[in-house]
Structure formats: structure tokens, C-alpha cells
Amino acid sequence: MKENLFGSLPSRPVLIRYESERGARTGLLLDDRVYDLAETSGEARYVDMAMVLTDWPAFSGWIKKFNPITHNPTVLVGQVKLLAPLANSGSLYCAGANYSDHEAEMAAAQGNASVNQKGARSWHFLKSSHSMTGTGSTVRVPAASSALDWEVELAAVIGVKGKDLAIETALDHVAAYTIAIDFSARDLSRRQDVPERSPFRMDWLSHKSFDGACPIGPWLVPADNVPDPQNLDLSLSVNGDTKQRSNTSHMIFSLAEQIRDISERITLWPGDIILTGTPAGVGSSRGEFLRAADIVSAKVAGLGEVRVLIA
Incomplete structure (x- = not known):
């Protein structure tokens, strides 16, 4: 884990929701880099964290194989506002x-x-x-x-x-x-x-x-x-x-x-x-x-x- 203004940042991929010019987006955060999940995965429905969880058995295999070398980050985490990772979820x-x-x-x-x-x-x-x-x-x-x-x-x-x-x-x-x-x-x-x-x-x-x-x-x-x-x-x-x-x-x-x-x-x-x-x-x-x-x-x-x- 690395220290920055958010505290400890993850050295392994985690899932976030963040505020962007396009509204709330779902992202993958690794170190201080945010990868827009819908764009990085090629699955447009992953703009919604609920869909990520609905697809979890398949998605979890994808995130394990994620290689940051093959993807460009969308933004640095210090440039975005983090939202609750789930919005109006289930129970x-x-x-x-x-x-x-x-x-x-x-x-x-x-x-x-x-x-x-x-x-x-x-x-x-x-x-x-x-x-x-x-x-x-x-x-x-x-x-x-x-x-x-x-x-x-x-x-x-x-x-x-x-x-x-x-x-x-x-x-x-x-x-x-x-x-x-x-x-x-x-x-x-x-x-x-x-x-x-x-x-x-x-x-x-x-x-x-x-x-x-x-x-x-x-x-x-x-x-x-x-x-x-x-x-x-x-x-x-x-x-x-x-x-x-x-x-x-x-x-x-x-x-x-x-x-x-x-x-x-x-x-x-x-x-x-x-x-x-x-x-x-x-x-x-x-x-x-x-x-x-x-x-x-x-x-x-x-x-x-x-x-x-x-x-």
C-alpha cells in the first residue's frame, strides 16, 4: 500500500465509483490511477456497479487478469471525488x-x-x-x-x-x-x-x-x-x-x-x-x-x- 492524500492506496485493483464530467462512473483503482471500468473492460453496462456485481463470477476472473501495462488510466485518483462504491444497492x-x-x-x-x-x-x-x-x-x-x-x-x-x-x-x-x-x-x-x-x-x-x-x-x-x-x-x-x-x-x-x-x-x-x-x-x-x-x-x-x- 502506498501513502498519499487519501491515506493508503491499493497496490492491487479495487473498485470505486467516482464523480466525472459524464456523471457518476465506475472505475478500477490501482495505486493512484483510475481506469474507467466500462471503457477498460469493453462492457458499457459496467458504468453501473450493480451490473458488475450481477456479473461477479465472470467479472472476478477478468479483474484477476487485469494488466495495467495494456491499459491507459483515465485519470489520477487525486483528481476525482470518490463516491459511495454502491448507490441505492440492494438490502x-x-x-x-x-x-x-x-x-x-x-x-x-x-x-x-x-x-x-x-x-x-x-x-x-x-x-x-x-x-x-x-x-x-x-x-x-x-x-x-x-x-x-x-x-x-x-x-x-x-x-x-x-x-x-x-x-x-x-x-x-x-x-x-x-x-x-x-x-x-x-x-x-x-x-x-x-x-x-x-x-x-x-x-x-x-x-x-x-x-x-x-x-x-x-x-x-x-x-x-x-x-x-x-x-x-x-x-x-x-x-x-x-x-x-x-x-x-x-x-x-x-x-x-x-x-x-x-x-x-x-x-x-x-x-x-x-x-x-x-x-x-x-x-x-x-x-x-x-x-x-x-x-x-x-x-x-x-x-x-x-x-x-x-x-
């Missing part, structure tokens, strides 16, 4: 309470000895794909919230349709990995004008799916370049102060188990994204929340960095 499945250190943190915050009621399978909630935004974006605190929280997560992007998948083959359905920040408006999760015991008390839409609630990126790293998704360091900082630092080995349910569990209930499709949970260090555990002008940075080893400004 965003978000794992809840899926790190052992986060489980212990929540138990302590709630005054319990242990949560220890995780059930036999992982559980997920849905986040709107329209809430995604890219690195370098400005995320506005929802008008009614004063408790915006952060969560760094490893995200897996599905590239092969699957239903009722076995653990042994689950990861074969992953096209790529990326970084996600699951922002949460904690004080909007419960409707204050509704009685506490009412079934209408909870408000997950306001809590988790406001505009900008899911920064993602900076690019998609093909799964072949991530030998073990269960051994990746991840961290999140606010204004340079590290708030979360852990490793994906501390997941309660592995990614393969999550894919199995989701696919038992609903078919997974190319373009679906699984956010695999967050470790300890969230703001609500310490009574800290984000404010305007804060800079949030999330990193996962080998996947780059996502950085956003809070407004």
Missing part, C-alpha cells in the same frame, strides 16, 4: 450486538452481569440503502437529535445469489469487502409521545435510516484479496481520538454464520450488503455523542479509510 442487513466486547459494554451500561441472551442465530435489522454516502461526505445530525452515535463495521457485499446457504460455502457468495459506519440517532429510537409499553414505542427508521446514516467505502476490495475476514483489525476515531479498536475475531457470529442465518429467511442477491456488527467503544456507553464540526474516521485493515464531517 442493507445490519448485525446487532455481535462483538463480545460490545456485548460486555452494553451489559455494564445496563447494569447487568451479562447480556448472554443472543439466541441460536444472529439477528439483523434493515437500514435504508438510500442512507449510504461516500468518504469525504458531510453528514448532518438529524434535526431532532442530540445523541448521534458511531459504529465502525466490516461490510460484506454479496456477488452471488443464494438461499439456505451452508456455513462451508457461505463466503463463496461474497464479492467484496468494504468499510461502513453505522450512525445511530440514539434519542430517536423511542418515540417520547408514546407510552413506554406501547408496541408503537420503537422508531428504527428515525434511529438508523436518516440521510447519511451509512457512510461506506472508500472502495470495494475483491474477496480474493481478503484471505480471512475473521482476522481484521478495525478502529474508529473522532477528531483523531480513537474511540473503537478491536478485531473481527471478536465477532459472536462469524460472517459465514450471518450469511447462513440471513439466507435461511430471505434470498441474498448481488448488491446486498451485510454490516457485520461493531465492537466496544460506542458513544452511548460513555455518554459521548457527535457534534457539528467533528471528523469521524473508520478503518479496517487492508480496506482503506472512510472519513466524514459532521454538520
Whole structure:
């Protein structure tokens, strides 16, 4: 990996979306060079990342053989604005309470000895794909919230349709990995004008799916370049102060188990994204929340960095 103004740039090809004079384009990024994917591959439909993922089994073979010597770069990465690598993709499945250190943190915050009621399978909630935004974006605190929280997560992007998948083959359905920040408006999760015991008390839409609630990126790293998704360091900082630092080995349910569990209930499709949970260090555990002008940075080893400004 090389260092430049974007942080670490990839020495092996990754997939990006970027802003151009022709609008949003899909590209292949290698070192500091961007290759327009539709032009380089000769497949006009690859201007849309969704089509790349739909064709993933064939496309993954092409990207493995990519030789920069035989192609001219379209532009240097420092000359473009990176967008979220997927736009309005399929479903965003978000794992809840899926790190052992986060489980212990929540138990302590709630005054319990242990949560220890995780059930036999992982559980997920849905986040709107329209809430995604890219690195370098400005995320506005929802008008009614004063408790915006952060969560760094490893995200897996599905590239092969699957239903009722076995653990042994689950990861074969992953096209790529990326970084996600699951922002949460904690004080909007419960409707204050509704009685506490009412079934209408909870408000997950306001809590988790406001505009900008899911920064993602900076690019998609093909799964072949991530030998073990269960051994990746991840961290999140606010204004340079590290708030979360852990490793994906501390997941309660592995990614393969999550894919199995989701696919038992609903078919997974190319373009679906699984956010695999967050470790300890969230703001609500310490009574800290984000404010305007804060800079949030999330990193996962080998996947780059996502950085956003809070407004």
C-alpha cells in the first residue's frame, strides 16, 4: 500500500465509483490511477456497479487478469471525488450486538452481569440503502437529535445469489469487502409521545435510516484479496481520538454464520450488503455523542479509510 492524500492506496485493483464530467462512473483503482471500468473492460453496462456485481463470477476472473501495462488510466485518483462504491444497492442487513466486547459494554451500561441472551442465530435489522454516502461526505445530525452515535463495521457485499446457504460455502457468495459506519440517532429510537409499553414505542427508521446514516467505502476490495475476514483489525476515531479498536475475531457470529442465518429467511442477491456488527467503544456507553464540526474516521485493515464531517 502506498501513502498519499487519501491515506493508503491499493497496490492491487479495487473498485470505486467516482464523480466525472459524464456523471457518476465506475472505475478500477490501482495505486493512484483510475481506469474507467466500462471503457477498460469493453462492457458499457459496467458504468453501473450493480451490473458488475450481477456479473461477479465472470467479472472476478477478468479483474484477476487485469494488466495495467495494456491499459491507459483515465485519470489520477487525486483528481476525482470518490463516491459511495454502491448507490441505492440492494438490502442493507445490519448485525446487532455481535462483538463480545460490545456485548460486555452494553451489559455494564445496563447494569447487568451479562447480556448472554443472543439466541441460536444472529439477528439483523434493515437500514435504508438510500442512507449510504461516500468518504469525504458531510453528514448532518438529524434535526431532532442530540445523541448521534458511531459504529465502525466490516461490510460484506454479496456477488452471488443464494438461499439456505451452508456455513462451508457461505463466503463463496461474497464479492467484496468494504468499510461502513453505522450512525445511530440514539434519542430517536423511542418515540417520547408514546407510552413506554406501547408496541408503537420503537422508531428504527428515525434511529438508523436518516440521510447519511451509512457512510461506506472508500472502495470495494475483491474477496480474493481478503484471505480471512475473521482476522481484521478495525478502529474508529473522532477528531483523531480513537474511540473503537478491536478485531473481527471478536465477532459472536462469524460472517459465514450471518450469511447462513440471513439466507435461511430471505434470498441474498448481488448488491446486498451485510454490516457485520461493531465492537466496544460506542458513544452511548460513555455518554459521548457527535457534534457539528467533528471528523469521524473508520478503518479496517487492508480496506482503506472512510472519513466524514459532521454538520
